[in-house]
Amino acid sequence: MIDKLEFFIALAREQHFGRAAEECGVTQPTLSAGIKQLEDILGVMLVQRGSRFQGLTPEGRQVLDWARRIVGDTRAMREEMRAARHGLSGRIRIAAIPTALAMVPRLTTPFRDKHPGVTFSILSRTSIEVLSLLGNFEIDAGITYLDNEPLGRVTSVPLYAERYQLITAAGNEYSDRDKVTWEEVSTLPLCLLTPDMQNRRIIDQHLADAGVQVRPTLESNSMIVLFSHIRTGKWSSIMPLNLAETFGFAEPIRAIPIVEPDASHTVGLVVAKRDPNTTLVQALLDEAMALAGDFRRRS
Incomplete structure (x- = not known):
């Protein structure tokens, strides 16, 4: 049956x-x-x-x-x-929002060190797609925002807080500042993620709360496309601090904190709510909790 x-x-x-x-x-x-x-x-x-x-x-x-x-x-x-017969093995399928992709190796690498029989499939998806794939058994876990839109019936592990930076080239307006406001950022030629991405909806909301609206000069669902345009010196962007740090921006690119407000949103691992979990999923949850502790110690 x-x-x-x-x-x-x-x-x-x-x-x-x-x-x-x-x-x-x-x-x-x-x-x-x-x-x-x-x-x-x-x-x-x-x-x-x-x-x-x-x-x-x-x-x-x-x-x-x-x-x-x-x-x-x-x-x-x-x-x-x-x-029980052979040790932990199999494939774990994970879908992550684009802004979280850079931190996925911090979860998968130590996991595979402990369980070398396990392989991974990693997909880049919107937050809505992550939850849909999870509900349809097309993935085993997702990495997405936990505090901005409804998640449904999931078990979640908060991993880190996403904070936002203006990413811009040296010599551009505000590039010599230690911080910049959301209202000031709105005056720059921006390249941003597409509106179907939750990160973009979060950014649009913070800009609206500051009393401004932005029509970006370029939109893409690819972080690589955004980074490549920032490097031309003609575009700026708004990105999470952890993502900017992972890509190792050096001069002449600057990452400047955005304040008023100094906003943050929680990103974490989600799996379908089930008792008991599969052995693979439970091991992944355990690894996520260890990673969350590491993030807390660093912050």
């Missing part, structure tokens, strides 16, 4: 029989037959059928919650038994 539940979860996620079958590594008739058998076992219709996928029935939406829990618990049991 587990395989049929996995078929159903994939169909709910992909909303397309062909793509769901491809994801599950089966033919479309096999997937359709599996879901029909699941309906027969449960005695309810799960999928609104037509010439193509038309959505889940109300009963299907209820079953989907149960299916995710049952499949998640089954995976946890399998992982725990595999770890």
Whole structure:
């Protein structure tokens, strides 16, 4: 029955029989037959059928919650038994917001030193996508903001506070300052993350609280694109302090604290709320708590 539940979860996620079958590594008739058998076992219709996928029935939406829990618990049991026989192994899938990507090695490197049988997949995603992927079992953990928008049913470990800096080239306006206000920053030609990024929504809110609005001269969902434009000396940006430090800005690039207010937002690890967690996820949570302690000692 587990395989049929996995078929159903994939169909709910992909909303397309062909793509769901491809994801599950089966033919479309096999997937359709599996879901029909699941309906027969449960005695309810799960999928609104037509010439193509038309959505889940109300009963299907209820079953989907149960299916995710049952499949998640089954995976946890399998992982725990595999770890008991062979030690911790497998792949951990993590999605992180772009501003947190630079700190991911501080989590993954010591983890793999302890568990060399584990490999990682790291994705860059928006905060909304992180939570969606987590809810659909497409990732094992996410790294995102904890205090700015609703998280839903997750277990979280606060890692560090994100504080904001004006990143600009020497010789630009305000580049000789020790600090600068949000209102002053608004007068500069800025390159910022795209509006679908929570970091951008946070920045826009702080600018609005300062009574100003900004129309950036360049937007991108890539931090590399922003950094490369800052280095031309023609653009400035607003970035978290920890990110600027990781990229090791040197002259002629300066990182200047933004005040009025001196704002900060908490970034942390999130996993789906489940008891018990899979062995891999629990080990990752333990590593995150150790990393959080390291960040607190440094701050």
